Amino acid sequence: MSYNQSNDQRYFNLHLEGFANLYDARMVTPKPGQSFEPFLQVRATFLQGKAEDAQPVFVDLKVTGKTAKKIIEKFQSEIADRDKKVNAVLKAGDLRFTASSPGQGQEVRVFTSARLLSIKYLKVDGQQVNLEQFNDAGAQATAGGSYQPQAQQANPAAANANLPDSVTLDPEAPDFKQRKAELKAAGYSWNRDQGAWVAPQSRQAPENQAAPAQGDVVRLDKGQPDFAARKAELKSQGYRWDRDQQAWVRPAA
Structure with missing residues (x-):
């Protein structure tokens, strides 16, 4: 299809949709000298690749979808709690890539951000959530009540995925320091025995580890x-x- 002046007002919308783990939900407020309006933000670790060896993609999401905002606000404390696991299927748009301004001897880091438009699936601490209650009609029916867990149904394989148990980084890769920092932010820790970064759910308390x-x-x-x-x-x-x-x-x- 060709485009001419008559449709110059059209937009090209690039969307990101997939299974992700959510954490660090918080309100972002302007610092002295900044003039933007406060907004709700959540960090998402999208997964791509085979379920048994999925690779994480870290994205900062500004929550703009009306229903998505209700959902994130409802479960903000659970998402911020690293002892609880929150999985979702998300749709985001307006992807942006921002490069840092490194100091002397530092490498350039690239940060990915987007706008969270909708949430199509949500599982909070092992319970699937009925998202219909967050629609206008559903919200009226369940006003004043707690969230409604949904009966477990057959879900696509991606919906059952979790953070990959371990991630191996190449120290010679140009984005090594960036990926290392992102893994640490997501709760990963270095495991010498495996020679890899290990996800939080893969770690055991010292008293539970076999000698x-x-x-x-x-x-x-x-x-x-x-x-x-x-x-x-x-x-x-x-x-x-x-x-x-x-x-x-x-x-x-």
């Missing part, structure tokens, strides 16, 4: 940035290099 069995065999990758530190740690724990197994072995007691 390493005697006679353990550990293989290290010399290409990992923490190779020297891990080698020293193993030696301090009594591990010895075994040429036959090409691994570090801790003798059984």
Whole structure:
């Protein structure tokens, strides 16, 4: 289709739609010298790729959809609580990419933002939410009540996905520092044993972690940035290099 002056007022709308994990819902207010109106913002970790190895895409969302705003406001405390998991299928638009102004010796970071238009699916702390109650008619029917969990139905595979258990970063990648910062903001922590960043739900409390069995065999990758530190740690724990197994072995007691 060709365009001419008669339709110069048309807009090209690029939408982002997919499954995401929500966190850090908050009101953004202007600082001294700024003149924008306060707005509701939520951070979303969209997932893409195979469910067993999905990669996170971090997007800051300004909540502009009328119904979406009601939903985020209703569950703002749950979204902000890192001990609770909030999953959603979102539709966002007006994507923008903003580059930071790095200081000397720093790398340029690119931040992605968009406007949250609608929420098509929501699961709060293991319970699927009936979103119809947030429509005008549904809101009148449930006014004054708590949110209504919806009976579990067959959902697409993406709706059952969670944050990927672990994410491996390439230290040589140009966006390494940015992705590392985003993972830390999402609650990931570095796991030396796996050589990867591990999602919050994958972590266990120290008292629940099984103690390493005697006679353990550990293989290290010399290409990992923490190779020297891990080698020293193993030696301090009594591990010895075994040429036959090409691994570090801790003798059984």
